[in-house]
Amino acid sequence: MLPSDDNYDSLQSRLTVQPPYYAFNRVYADVHSDGIYGDFIPEQPVVGEHAAISVAEAGRHVAILGTLLGESLTTDHGPSYYLAIEADVSGADEPVLHAQPGEAMTAYVRCRKNTANRLTVDGKLLYKNKALLIFVVSYVRLGETQFRFLYRDAAMPTGTAIMPVMSPWRHPVPLSMLPEIHRGKLSAKINSHNPQLCAGHFENYPMWPVAIVMSAATQLITTLLRQTFYSELQYRIISANMRAKKLLSVTEVIIFHAEIINHQAGDVNVRCLISSNDGTPEQVAELQVNLIIHDRKECAMSNFDDNFFLFLSNINPEISATYNEDRTMLVSTFWQDSVDALTVLTEIEKEYGIRVPDSDFANMDKMTLQGLCDIVRSMTSGTA
Numbered sequence: 409m410l411p412s413d414d415n416y417d418s419l420q421s422r423l424t425v426q427p428p429y430y431a432f433n434r435v436y437a438d439v440h441s442d443g444i445y446g447d448f449i450p451e452q453p454v455v456g457e458h459a460a461i462s463v464a465e466a467g468r469h470v471a472i473l474g475t476l477l478g479e480s481l482t483t484d485h486g487p488s489y490y491l492a493i494e495a496d497v498s499g500a501d502e503p504v505l506h507a508q509p510g511e512a513m514t515a516y517v518r519c520r521k522n523t524a525n526r527l528t529v530d531g532k533l534l535y536k537n538k539a540l541l542i543f544v545v546s547y548v549r550l551g552e553t554q555f556r557f558l559y560r561d562a563a564m565p566t567g568t569a570i571m572p573v574m575s576p577w578r579h580p581v582p583l584s585m586l587p588e589i590h591r592g593k594l595s596a597k598i599n600s601h602n603p604q605l606c607a608g609h610f611e612n613y614p615m616w617p618v619a620i621v622m623s624a625a626t627q628l629i630t631t632l633l634r635q636t637f638y639s640e641l642q643y644r645i646i647s648a649n650m651r652a653k654k655l656l657s658v659t660e661v662i663i664f665h666a667e668i669i670n671h672q673a674g675d676v677n678v679r680c681l682i683s684s685n686d687g688t689p690e691q692v693a694e695l696q697v698n699l700i701i702h703d704r705k706e707c708a709m710s711n712f713d714d715n716f717f718l719f720l721s722n723i724n725p726e727i728s729a730t731y732n733e734d735r736t737m738l739v740s741t742f743w744q745d746s747v748d749a750l751t752v753l754t755e756i757e758k759e760y761g762i763r764v765p766d767s768d769f770a771n772m773d774k775m776t777l778q779g780l781c782d783i784v785r786s787m788t789s790g791t792a
Contacts, residue, residue, distance in 0.1 A: 419479055419480055420476060422479055422487050423475060423476060423479060424475075424487050424488070424489050424611070425472055425475060425490075425608060425609055425610065426608040426609075426610075426611060427608050428574065428576070428577075428607055428608050429468075429472070429575075429607060429608030429609045429617060430608055431448050431449070431451065431469065431472075432446040432448050432469070432472070432473070432515075433448060433512070434446070434447040435473070435476060438516070438518070441518055442518055442519060443477075443516060443517060443518030443519075444473060444476065444477055444480075444518075445515070445516050445534075446469065446472075446473045446476070446514065446515045446516075447512045447513070447514050448469050448513060448515065449510055449511070449512055449513075450465060450513055451577060451578050452464070452465040452468075452577050452578070452623060453579065453580055455627055455630050456626070456627075456630030456633065456634070456641065456642060456643060457630075457643065457644065458643060458702050459540075459644065459645075460535065461533070461535075462623065463541065463626065463645045463648060464620075464622045464623035465577075465619070465623065466497075466513075466533040466540070466541050466543075467495055467543065467619050467622065467650075468617065468620070468623075469513075469515040470515045470516075470529075470531035470533060470543045470545060471492050471495065471531075471545050471547075471618070471619060472515075473515045473517045473531070474490070474529040474531060474545050474547065475488075475490040475547070477517050477518070477529060478490055478522070478527045478529075481519060481527075484551065486551060487552050488550065488551060488552070489549070489550040489551075489552070489555040489610065490547040490548075490549055491547060491548045491655055492545055492618045492619075492650075492652060493548055493652050493653075494545075494546045494652070495543060495544065495545045495546070495650045496543065496544045496647070496648070496649050497542065497543050497649075498541070498646065498647040498648075499541060499542075499644070499646055499647070513533065513534065513535050514533075514534040514535070515532070516531060516533075516534060517529040517530065517531040517532075517545075518530050520544070524549070525548060525549050525550070526547065526548060526549060527546070527547045528544065528547070529544070529545050530542075530543070530544055531544070531545060555613075556613075559613055559615070559657070561657070562613050562614070562615060562657035562658075562659065563613055564612065564613065564658075575607075576604050577620060580623075580627055581598060581620060581623055581624035581627060582598065582600050582605075583596040583597070583598060583624055583627060583664070584596060584597050585631075586663075591636070592632075592668040593632070593668075594628060594635065594665075594666045594667075595628075595663065595664060595665050596624075596628050596631075596663075596664045596666075597661055597664065598616075598662040598664075600658075601659050603658050605620075606620075606658045613657075614657065615655050615656060615657055615658065616655075616656045616657070616658060616660075616662065618652050618655075618693070621652075621656070621662065621682060621693060622650055622693075622695055624662070624664065625664055625666070625680040625682060626695075626697070628666045629666050629678050629680060629695075632667075632668065633676070633678070633701070641701060641702075642701075643699045643700060643701050643702060644699060644700050645697055646699060646700055647698045648695065648696065648697045648698070649696045650693065650694070650695050651693060651694050652692065652693040653692050653693060654684070654690075654692040654693075656684055656692060660684045660685060661684065662683075662684055663683045663684070663685075664680055664681075664682055665680065665681045665682075666679070666680040667679050667681075674700050674701040675698070675699075675701075676698075676699050676700075676701060677696070677698050678697045678699065679694065679695070679696050680694070680695040680697075681694055682695070
């Protein structure tokens with residue numbers, strides 16, 4: 409039997425995962441099933457993914473909520489350490505591309521299988537009651553004594569480092585690129601031994617969270633795709649599988665090798681192998697991703713809200729801004745004809761009182777859609 413909502417605060421205090429890695433502001437029971445919900449505000453940057461939240465961050469919160477569910481099901485008195493060893497994720501409904509800054513999302517988990525040393529949960533990432541992603545996460549459960557023995561070399565007592573008050577994951581993971589001579593492949597490493605990057609995971613044992621390692625892997629995948637195809641590329645992850653063999657201490661060097669396995673039209677399969685130590689590499693994890701590359705024009709259009717398209721339709725009243733096909737026509741009109749583009753930017757000057765740089769006018773006939781959209785977005789947001 410799951411605890412009542414009032415008891416989740418005391419249950420959270422038993423977790424070996426703590427803030428800032430644990431970032432739920434509310435956890436509550438599902439009255440219709442043996443599952444729990446957790447509300448959080450996304451904080452990690454979305455790099456390359458055509459979505460309101462990265463798959464890696466969604467996996468982070470779902471996996472943490474799964475450990476809380478596991479603690480509610482165990483009869484052990486001491487704390488348990490849950491090590492995620494495999495996760496499958498797939499898209500559910502149509503993706504949500506925009507969410508207001510500071511707006512909450514919700515993770516949901518329910519138990520699929522629970523034994524003395526294993527736990528598997530089904531999870532979802534929800535936004536305004538709409539399922540965006542579906543997860544299956546499997547863990548190994550270790551008792552405190554067993555964990556401390558296995559990872560005794562990673563112990564770093566509290567007091568040897570000052571932990572940050574704010575989350576360190578508001579910025580991309582620091583990757584250093586490695587030389588790679590093969591097209592369709594790219595390598596990088598994390599060579600930072602700063603325990604602040606593992607804050608809250610775990611106390612006195614700063615270990616790299618699997619979800620953060622996967623976030624770094626998707627950063628490298630984004631760089632690989634943009635080098636292979638085009639620099640403004642965005643993509644949507646359709647499905648992914650993560651397998652982890654070993655928990656990594658912050659003292660270890662992590663090496664990433666990303667490779668495009670195959671691609672046909674806009675469908676791409678990418679694999680990222682993750683190993684530790686420069687001298688004798690040992691594969692410790694693997695990420696397989698199936699994704700769809702989005703059209704350049706579609707990606708550029710997604711940068712704008714409804715008010716922008718209404719503004720364009722006022723300039724060109726022959727085309728409405730009601731439907732997506734109309735919006736595509738609006739963008740195409742001033743993109744393909746430099747005169748129309750000049751008209752749009754001139755009208756934006758009048759509307760917002762912002763001067764378009766002369767260099768932008770001079771290069772209008774050579775400008776890409778993304779470049780033009782960047783100018784318009786910066787002007788309409790008042791940041792030019």
